[in-house]
Amino acid sequence: MGEWWTTETSMENYEISSISHVTMSPSRRNNLVSMYSFPFSKSSYSELSAFCIEDNIPQCISYINQELASLGLSSTCIEAISPGGTGLSTVPALNAMYELLQIHRRNMCNLEELEREHLRKSSTLEHVQMSNTRLKDQLELSIREKSGLHETERQLQLKIKTLQSCLKTEKDEVQKLQSVIASRASQYSHDAKRKEREAVKLKERLSQLLVDRKDKKLAIDVLNCLGRADGKRRHWKTTKATSSHENEMYKSLLSDYEASQRSLMLENAELKKVLQQMKKEMMHILSPCQPSIRGATADESQEQADLDGEKGGDTSRESLDQYCEHAREQLTNSIRQQWRKLRNHVERLDSQASQAQNQLESKEVIPRETHEDEMERMRCEVQQCKEFIHAQQQLLQQQLNTSFDDETAALLNDCYTLEEKERLKEEWKLFEEQKRNFERERKNFTEAAIRLGREKKAFEEDRASWLKNQFLNMTPFRHRRRCSSSDGQSALSIRSEPEIRMSSVNGQLAKSSTYTTFSTPRPSRSAPVPSTTELYRTLRLIPDSSSSRHSNRGRWPECSNIEDSETRVRPTNGLRPGDMSIFSLGEDENSLT
């Protein structure tokens, strides 16, 4: 509707503007009035002659007055200046004219407005008609569609009906077939049974006939009878024998059941142990974490309380563990709870980690460096391995290219010995290093011995001089003796001094050498191939850095304690996977907070 309006206004623009001009400027009004009135005056000019002539002026005046009165302008009454005269009194005539003009203009305005209104109305009418026709079209279309749909629906319903009937027939068919199958099956089984019975009967008859015929051929011909494999005689079939058989059978069954029960019990115990250990480890992991988290959020304190409550329950559980039936549920429940807690904790740590990662980026410089070092080392190793594989492939190819014979076999052997040689060489290197270490230690030892000897000599001299002094002083005998004995003790302590020094030397030596395990005098541990020593070394590397970080932070006091103990224990205990996991977890916690 709006668009339509705009187009209309553009068309009318000119007229409206002219109208506005009319109303606006009184100067041009005259022109316009003249313009409008011009045709009127022109056309009425001839009529005017007909309407008013010199003779009928009063009639005209009266007529106009009447007309004016009818128009409601009775107040102004045109009068002739003089009765029977031709002149008009100008004031009322002008007033009347003015009034008329006013009326005329108002009417014109009204007309204009009405025309405009009419135009608007007609356009809206047109629009409405158009839309009406459109809607009619749509209606028609939709009616057509509706009828089409009705048709298809009817067809579909027809189809459904036919399909339903089809289905019904099919169902009937299936049922019929099933019944046929069932009857066939029963018939078959019946026939089979009959046949089987017949066959059995025939077999019976056959065997009977064979027995009746006294088949001479049915015989065993043995040179001499054999003894039983176990050397025993054959037993008579007695009730005792049968009962013994039963006994034996039940015995074997019993033993089998016992064995299975035993294995199940073992398995059960193992599982229980695992469960217990898991629980313990979980508690162990959970308990040191709790305090720091409690500070973080408020709801953690409640969890802490839960944990405390469980700890309280623990002592009672310990006693209950003896009766696994009672304890089982409790145990699994507590484990489940703790597992949930652990999971929550880990999730929280994850979220924290994502937050703290940016902050940590700057702090993580040192570990990253070590990481890169490690990466570099691994890359080197991979490179070596690749080269090795390549060499092997080449060897294999050579072996393939030349046909298989003794020489290539020897070559193949050679390649293995080559490998062996490589290993031997490495071991030799190790051994050499060890030997050097030993040499150094021995040197130290001899030095220490020499020093000891020197000191001993000095001590002897001291002692002799002291004794001489004592003797010269000549205190009472008993007293002097006690003194000497106490002195002996001191002498002993002096003697032990070099040893201490030596051990300290050893310690220094151990620190200075990179392979700490080599410096230890026990060869059993230094014997393995360098890979394990490297493992040790790397293992020692990681905890050191982490523990240093602990001390720097001053947080996680319990955790760091545990780890320290772990790191101290590890070299003696060797590597255990459990330790590793605990440790790595601890480290994670550190890096994340």
Place this chain on the structure above:
Amino acid sequence: MNFSEVFKQTNQLCKVSPDGKYLATCVQYRLVVRDVSTLQILQLYTCLDQVSHMEWSSDSLFILCAMYNRGLVQVWSLEQPDWHCKIDEGSIGLVSSRWSPDGRHILNTTEFHLRVTVWSLCTKAVSYIKHPKACQKAVDFSRDGRYLALAERRDCKDYVCVFVCDDWHLLRHFETETQDLAGLEWSPNGCVLAVWDSCLEYKVLLYSLDGRLLSTYSAYEWSLGVKSVSWSPSSQFLAIGSYDEKVRILNHITWKKIAQFEHPAILDSTKATVYKEVEKRPAVGSDEMSLHSITIGTTLFNTQSKYEISPLPVQIPVVKPDPDRANPKIGISALAFSSDSRYLATKNDNMATAVWVWDMQKMSLQAVLEQTSAVRCFQWDPLRPRLALCTGNAKLYLWSPGGCVSVQVPAEGGFQVQSLNWHCSGDSVILLGKEQLCLCYMDTDQEDK
């Protein structure tokens, strides 16, 4: 790996004595006993006719030679060559003959399964067991040789008889809940008897030694059922192969299914290694030498083959069976546990070129061996987890967790390995061709490596 020279044999009758010292082979109507280590002939016996079945007694002292078409059984003694024994089943006929575990009794099944005759070599006594059932596996001795389970058909119902082998006393006799019993097998510990129905119905029943029904297992209905059954040596698992190309593993505590091994034609997401046998002419230097596929061959004229690890996904050739024929070639026909119960080897009949090895600890597929031709026979090393298989060509294939090898048998005259048998020590394999046999000695050091 070394190979002996080739010997003659007929009917693939060649067996090593239970103590592993002797090798008995039948050539026409002669029975030849060799020393396994030297392969020198120790004894030569002449039977009355061509031997159809030969078996060592459990104490390795006697050899049974059955001539089914004559209804005759002859027994030879290794210690006393002039001792002889002849059992004549007469006109009633003979279809099967076997030793009892004590090595002093012989069980003969007569024609039409009229009866089982138990002949005693100690007392010449004869006893009969009537109504034995003619089926896949109707007789089974327990591993310790104490009990005999025998399937019986009476009044159109299946029964199981349990005999004490000591004096053939009938210990238990019970009816089984089967439509048509197809087989029975003792668990290796001798306390549980697995009984399965014919292929028309998937049904496996487990009975205790005293005849109590322990459990019934049925995976599905209305389709062809059990095809093969095998106990693990530890008695812990019962593997059931069926016509739906799956293996189901039952446990020994609840007798419920704990795992199901499927044999898909396309392997795309598996951790298993797929070894594909590739036939190749030698002396073509290939750059991609896999460490697993070391081919060993000396003859120039035979096509060599080696294994290659094929990248996933792998399509295993499938032969669609004819649905209109009975006993369709589909489903798991062969199942074998390794001696340590760690691995299970299976063969699916419509993928005849592939052998599947499953890890029983992880309950997952460990390896698939895709051969160039159909697998004839596979058998585990009696001591180590090592699988030997043959495909009817001149090669022996070995799988172990470390890898796979294909070995050319260096015998002239088109020696084709039809079946194989491990020596009980696991040091050698007897390879049986159509008319020949050959021993293959394993290098123990190579194996260790």
